[in-house]
Every structure is written in C-alpha cells, then in structure tokens.
Amino acid sequence: MSKPNDFSIRCQNCSFNHLCIPVALNQTEMQSLDEIIERKRPLHKNDQLTIPGQKFTSLFAVRTGSFKSYITSPDGEQQITGFHFPGDVVGFDGLYSEKYQSYTQAMETSMVCELPYDKLDTMSAQLPTLRKEMLKIMSTEINQDHSLMMLLNKRTAEERLAHFLINLSDRFKSRGFSPAEFNLTMTRNEIGNHLGLTVETVSRLLTRFQKEQIIKVDGKNIQIQSIEILREKLGEHVANKKACG
Amino acid sequence: MSKPNDFSIRCQNCSFNHLCIPVALNQTEMQSLDEIIERKRPLHKNDQLTIPGQKFTSLFAVRTGSFKSYITSPDGEQQITGFHFPGDVVGFDGLYSEKYQSYTQAMETSMVCELPYDKLDTMSAQLPTLRKEMLKIMSTEINQDHSLMMLLNKRTAEERLAHFLINLSDRFKSRGFSPAEFNLTMTRNEIGNHLGLTVETVSRLLTRFQKEQIIKVDGKNIQIQSIEILREKLGEHVANKKACG
DNA sequence: GGGAAAATTTGATGTAAATCAAGTGAATAA
DNA sequence: TTATTCACTTGATTTACATCAAATTTTCCC
Numbered sequence: 245m246s247k248p249n250d251f252s253i254r255c256q257n258c259s260f261n262h263l264c265i266p267v268a269l270n271q272t273e274m275q276s277l278d279e280i281i282e283r284k285r286p287l288h289k290n291d292q293l294t295i296p297g298q299k300f301t302s303l304f305a306v307r308t309g310s311f312k313s314y315i316t317s318p319d320g321e322q323q324i325t326g327f328h329f330p331g332d333v334v335g336f337d338g339l340y341s342e343k344y345q346s347y348t349q350a351m352e353t354s355m356v357c358e359l360p361y362d363k364l365d366t367m368s369a370q371l372p373t374l375r376k377e378m379l380k381i382m383s384t385e386i387n388q389d390h391s392l393m394m395l396l397n398k399r400t401a402e403e404r405l406a407h408f409l410i411n412l413s414d415r416f417k418s419r420g421f422s423p424a425e426f427n428l429t430m431t432r433n434e435i436g437n438h439l440g441l442t443v444e445t446v447s448r449l450l451t452r453f454q455k456e457q458i459i460k461v462d463g464k465n466i467q468i469q470s471i472e473i474l475r476e477k478l479g480e481h482v483a484n485k486k487a488c489g
Numbered sequence: 490m491s492k493p494n495d496f497s498i499r500c501q502n503c504s505f506n507h508l509c510i511p512v513a514l515n516q517t518e519m520q521s522l523d524e525i526i527e528r529k530r531p532l533h534k535n536d537q538l539t540i541p542g543q544k545f546t547s548l549f550a551v552r553t554g555s556f557k558s559y560i561t562s563p564d565g566e567q568q569i570t571g572f573h574f575p576g577d578v579v580g581f582d583g584l585y586s587e588k589y590q591s592y593t594q595a596m597e598t599s600m601v602c603e604l605p606y607d608k609l610d611t612m613s614a615q616l617p618t619l620r621k622e623m624l625k626i627m628s629t630e631i632n633q634d635h636s637l638m639m640l641l642n643k644r645t646a647e648e649r650l651a652h653f654l655i656n657l658s659d660r661f662k663s664r665g666f667s668p669a670e671f672n673l674t675m676t677r678n679e680i681g682n683h684l685g686l687t688v689e690t691v692s693r694l695l696t697r698f699q700k701e702q703i704i705k706v707d708g709k710n711i712q713i714q715s716i717e718i719l720r721e722k723l724g725e726h727v728a729n730k731k732a733c734g
Numbered sequence: 735g736g737g738a739a740a741a742t743t744t745g746a747t748g749t750a751a752a753t754c755a756a757g758t759g760a761a762t763a764a
Numbered sequence: 765t766t767a768t769t770c771a772c773t774t775g776a777t778t779t780a781c782a783t784c785a786a787a788t789t790t791t792c793c794c
Binding site for chain 1: 560562563564566568570581582583584585590591610613614615617620621623624625627628629630631632634635636637638639641642643682684685724
Binding site: 692 | 742
C-alpha cells in the first residue's frame with residue numbers, strides 16, 4: 245500500500261508549518277507527526293469535508309485552497325462560522341460528542357492533511373509540546389470567536405467589513421501571499437452571512453470603499469490601496485464606554 | 490501549611506462533578522485530580538478572577554456563585570462573552586499566548602477550584618480520559634460560541650431573549666436547581682450586552698413576556714410559566730432558507 | 735437608617751440596515 | 765456557442781431596534 249505520503253509532501257518542507265500544528269515541534273517530533281498524517285486526493289469546489297453528525301475521527305489541516313465552516317438551524321438557516329486557509333486546522337468542534345457539529349465545505353479545489361485523532365492522541369501522551377499546541381489552537385479559535393462576538397454586537401456594517409478585509413489581508417500576509425491584492429474565494433452573500441449583513445449591504449459597502457479610494461474591486465479581485473484608512477475605520481469609534489460592572 | 494483542601498471539599502462529593510472536569514474520570518483518577526486542586530477563599534462581588542495580560546497559570550472551576558467573562562476593545566467597550574455557573578470551567582482563553590485574554594468577574598460572592606495548569610498537564614500525560622476531557626470542554630465552548638454567532642446574526646431581539654432564558658433554565662436544571670424559578674445574578678444591562686441588545690429592549694421584552702403570561706418577573710426573580718411557549722418563540726421562524734453553498 | 739448612585743421601566747423619536755424590486759454581469763453546462 | 769442559472773449592483777421603501785429622555789425603584793455604603 246503506497247500512501248500519497250510518498251509524494252514527498254512533508255510537514256518539514258510545508259510552507260505553512262509555522263501556522264499549523266508543527267509550529268512548536270522540533271525536527272524529530274515533526275517527523276513523527278508527519279508519519280501519522282494522511283494526505284488524500286483533492287476536494288473539489290462544494291465538496292464537504294465534514295458534515296454534522298458524522299463520526300469524529302480526525303482533525304484536518306488545510307494544505308491548499310480554502311474552506312468555509314457553517315452550522316444550520318433546525319429550519320435550515322445557515323451561519324458561516326469561519327473561513328479557512330492553508331495552515332488552518334479544522335474539526336475541533338467534533339471532539340465534543342465524537343461527532344462533527346458543523347459542515348466544512350471546500351470553496352475551491354483544495355487539499356487537506358488528515359490527522360487521525362487517535363494517533364494524534366497517542367502521540368500527545370509522549371509529546372508535551374504537541375499536547376500544548378492542540379490546546380493552543382483551540383484556545384485561539386475561542387478567542388477569535390469572542391472577538392467576532394464583539395464585532396457582531398457592537399460594530400456597524402462598515403466596521404465589520406473593514407475588519408473582515410483587514411483580517412483577510414493579515415492572514416494572507418502571514419502565509420506569504422500578498423496582503424495588498426487577493427481574490428475572494430467566497431461570495432458577497434457568504435461574507436454577509438458570516439458578518440451578519442445582507443448581500444446588498446456588503447455590495448454597497450465595497451462600492452463605497454472603492455469610491456473612497458480605500459480599495460479597488462474587480463469582481464472577486466480586491467486590491468487594498470490604504471490599509472491605514474481601513475484600520476482607522478475600526479478605531480474611529482467614539483469612546484462610548486458603558487460600564488457593565 | 491494546611492490547605493483549605495482539609496475542609497473535606499472533594500471532587501468526589503461535589504454535586505457538580507457530572508458537569509465538570511471529573512465527569513469521565515474513575516474514582517482513582519478523580520482522587521489524583523482532587524489532590525492538585527487548590528481551593529481558596531471566596532471571591533466577592535465584582536472581584537476579578539482573571540484579567541487580560543495576566544500570566545496564565547490555571548484553569549478555574551466554578552464551585553459556588555456565578556461569574557461573567559468579558560473582553561474589551563481598545564476604546565474600552567465591553568463585550569460579555571459568557572456567564573458561568575457551578576461546574577463550568579473557565580480560563581481556556583489563556584492557553585493561547587500564556588496570558589489570559591479576558592476578564593472573569595464574580596457577579597456575587599463565589600468560590601472556585603483552581604486547577605494549576607502545569608500539574609494538570611503532567612497528569613494528562615498519564616490519563617487519556619483527562620486529556621480528552623479538557624479538549625471536550627474546549628470543544629463545547631467553541632460549539633456554544635458558534636451557536637451564539639447564529640443567534641446574534643439571525644435572530645430577533647425576542648428570539649435572543651427567549652433563547653437566553655431557556656439556556657439559563659436548562660443550565661440550572663442540570664445543576665439540580667429549579668428550572669422554573671431562579672434569580673438573575675446579572676443586570677438587564679449585562680444580559681443586553683451579551684445578546685447584542687440595549688437595556689431598554691431587554692426590559693421591554695421582559696415586560697412583554699410577562700404580559701403574555703410566559704414568565705413572571707419580580708426584579709431579579711424570574712418564574713417561567715411556560716417553557717413551551719418560550720421554545721416556540723425560537724421555532725416559529727419562517728423557513729427562510731437562503732442557500733449559501 | 736438615610737442619602738447617593740445605580741438599575742430599571744416606559745414613552746417619544748430617529749436611523750442603520752433590512753427588505754423589496756429590478757436590472758446587469760459572470761459562470762457553467764449542454 | 766448559447767441558454768440558464770447564479771452572483772452582483774443599485775435604488776426605493778420599510779422596520780426593528782437604538783437612542784434620547786425622564787420617571788421610578790432598588791441597591792449600596794457611610
């Protein structure tokens with residue numbers, strides 16, 4: 245049985261390992277981790293990596309492409325909980341109850357590294373750094389969710405979209421991509437869904453930002469002309485401190 | 490040095506151990522866990538258990554009383570990310586970066602069990618169940634945050650408050666308290682802050698629910714007269730499925 | 735216990751973003 | 765290539781909730 249592992253795709257030479265689980269591991273440890281990883285065939289656009297109710301077996305690290313995660317309410321409404329790019333690890337929602345709780349869907353042709361949880365767990369008994377790293381990644385996700393909570397509760401539509409664009413820019417930058425020009429793999433509708441806005445509002449805001457010379461929009465292509473002004477849009481909040489304790 | 494541990498406060502006879510970290514541990518394991526736990530003097534109302542930037546050393550299990558967690562924006566605005574009751578474990582936000590990221594403040598006189606992280610980590614190397622349990626609790630928190638995201642993005646003020654009351658009722662029930670009558674330890678302002686509503690809206694809704702004979706409100710005291718109608722308020726959503734993928 | 739401060743309620747008014755509507759443009763498949 | 769669907773844009777109108785305002789009522793100290 246020759247696993248796709250043979251294609252010399254290794255954590256050691258992955259350009260996203262500084263963002264991914266291997267970040268804190270030394271060479272030997274990374275080697276061990278590498279050996280348990282399964283690298284499968286690519287997923288195509290709209291393929292589901294996880295579905296709610298499906299038995300939790302693995303975590304997944306995005307290797308190429310991009311994904312969206314979403315949950316649904318009983319009446320079928322969707323809520324996009326996050327977008328994922330290379331180096332991001334998904335699937336932690338499945339640890340509770342041994343079943344995935346959300347959909348994870350490819351937004352374009354994408355590849356993932358599968359990390360079988362039982363093997364990861366066995367390894368983590370021996371490797372404190374790995375144990376810590378997994379908790380750290382989950383902790384990061386919790387903190388991001390809390391920030392988003394504030395964004396959704398306290399910020400205007402304009403501030404939300406500014407935050408979204410800055411966030412994308414930062415994430416692309418840390419992945420070695422251009423922070424100033426990138427293609428959106430998600431639709432306006434998906435951006436709005438995630439930010440609690442309608443597609444019309446997102447569209448109008450992109451147009452407005454373009455008129456204000458902050459960005460250039462050409463369909464899916466975004467050029468950021470002034471990240472400073474974009475950041476100001478977040479800061480320009482009037483201190484409106486309402487004590488709550 | 491006699492630790493407060495002497496007061497025969499033990500995980501073994503704690504009435505909330507079915508909700509807390511010990512849930513999956515056997516007697517021997519629970520004993521070991523119990524030995525690393527530090528039980529300190531009570532916190533008073535408004536005391537801070539954690540502050541952003543403070544070095545992360547421990548997780549905390551609420552033993553009695555209640556807490557709120559919140560983060561602040563650069564301009565001082567607060568966002569309450571959650572309320573915590575006996576059996577809840579807090580502090581996971583600190584694992585990322587070794588510093589707590591949020592405030593955890595007592596809403597009334599409260600006691601906690603302190604779980605020093607380094608000892609917990611050492612133990613977890615030996616105990617797969619403990620290792621798993623910690624990840625599970627974090628996973629639960631992630632899933633709760635995702636549900637809240639949908640609540641904030643897709644639900645009306647009425648639905649949010651209904652959800653909040655049902656959630657409180659459920660949590661009190663699983664703790665052996667009455668699900669039908671309880672005292673709010675948080676203010677209307679704090680409820681609104683958490684749900685993305687103003688204090689006026691929360692007040693008006695409580696009045697409305699009372700007029701509709703769903704609840705009885707007397708200051709901090711809430712009696713739920715019909716949890717069914719409250720649940721209907723969540724379900725009565727018109728299926729408004731907007732595909733996003 | 736009494737006086738200040740904080741929390742709550744209720745009403746009147748304003749507004750940001752949703753909804754409704756109608757078109758153009760881009761992607762996909764036959 | 766063309767047909768068909770889906771994505772996006774722009775404008776007009778509506779609305780749920782915020783904001784502003786002003787009484788109570790409750791809580792908290794000194």
